[in-house]
Amino acid sequence: MMTGMQRLTAAINGTLADRIPVFCNLLDQGARELGLPLEEYYRSGELVAEAQLRMRAKYGYDCLWSLFYVGKEAELLGCSRMIYAKDGPPNVGEMIIKKYDDIARLQVPDDIASHPAFAEELKCLRILKAEAGGRYPICAYLTASMTMPSLLMGMEKWLQMLMMGPHDLRDELLAKCSDFFRKQIAAYRAAGADVLVYSNPFGSTDVIPRRFFDELSLPWMERDLGPGGTAGVVYYCGSARFNKVIDAVIRRLGIGVYYLSPMDDIAEGKRLVAGRGLTCGVINDIMLLHWSATEIRAEVKRMIAAGKPGGKFLFGTLVMPYNIPEENIRTMLEAAYEFGRFETP
């Protein structure tokens, strides 16, 4: 049987595989897997690694995640308070930038790898690498400079600054976030992450007008990714659609994997990528909370039928809420394995 890495490599190269790669992000579910409250679970890189390895083996999907929760990046920049829920991801509990003067005080850590807030994630990455490196791609999650300020000052204040200025402070903040991104992606690569999910809702024209995308998003993305290159980078705009910018992103940035929104048209996305990279069809996994097995299978079948012909396609999930019944996770994955199978010649 092929490994997840072999399936991913085959999809990238357009060579033969048993089925399409299936990527699944079960994050908070790791706590349930180990019978722990979320706050206790996320305190330990060993626990997160153990749960990720266990869940991958249990469900059979093709990747491993080193991501704890999205707010973790704010901790690296000085946020000391996360607010935990019992059935969902923690929220950033303290905005580091409360007023514009705070931008000048924002410090980008010199060395991410030795930062105390990175220690547990680093432990997790090392365990994943030691246990499954080379067999299953290890995924890391990074927030683009254009989006990072939302975690530092809140989306509301960031959008206000982005649209209305002051532009000198906006650019100062973006430069710091971009410097942080460059260090962070280098740290993840050094620690063994294979897949770097580059999260940027501001890379979608659902969020900002095309003019802002061209004049701000693209140049800042170029700055983020310039020094380290785009190897292993996945373009992802959260739940926002981005089919309209795929061609520009390929031409300007050369990113090789496109993790669509569940609202994007998969066939159109694949047509726009046009063999220049991988296209990932992403399921609206919020519906897994209550869809029947029949509905889940029908949706997975529809998505894979739209994306699989011609290969260079993978199946993925979006937020995977904590309360999705385990049987629905299994139904989705088994349908993806079944409908994603390639016929042997």
Place this chain on the structure above:
Amino acid sequence: MLEQVMNQYNEAVMDTDRDQALLVVRDALALGVTPEEVVFNIVVPAIELMMKAISEEQGVTLAQHFMAAQIASEVVDDMVPRFRKAPESVGTVIIGTSQGDFHGLGKRIVSGCLKAMMVEVTDLGLNVAPERFVDEALAHDAQVIAISSMMVHTAQGENGCRRVRQILKERGLERRIRIAVGGAPYRFDPELYRNVGADAWAENGITAGRVITGLIREVRP
């Protein structure tokens, strides 16, 4: 002339050009357009036009929603004190994010639109306890409680809309007060609003204005 001003204002709003929109308003006032006409013949139609553009999937972005609401709110704040007589309030809304939710953008867009539509808005901020939503609705004699949630667990959790519904029921307030919800989870599951006990949901902050004024009309004598 009003039509020309409206077109110029719309163009500035769609371009997310706040300064230009405010300049159009200032020039219009200088030409004799009244503050009442600015609000009711320029600002409100601009919001309605944006609602139409959204419903027709003309590619209106979140940033445009935000700026339309922001500009409308600023213009209304400036114009209303200049009205010849105080405008009649359409109704009162209590708004906030559900308990455990710290995402305030959606409610800010909604509040800006409602203000332009002459709805009085009391913004309770982020992470609002269900009891507080109801207490404040009673204190302000509000017709609608609007709850914004950006995360699945805060949208469907026991301390969000579900609990607000339960409290309204327990206190016999369901005929007097309606609940509207919004936020990403509702867009990905259009039936979720029913499951959490809301009366209506809005797909975005701009159309929330229409949804909420509709709920006000249902209960306002």
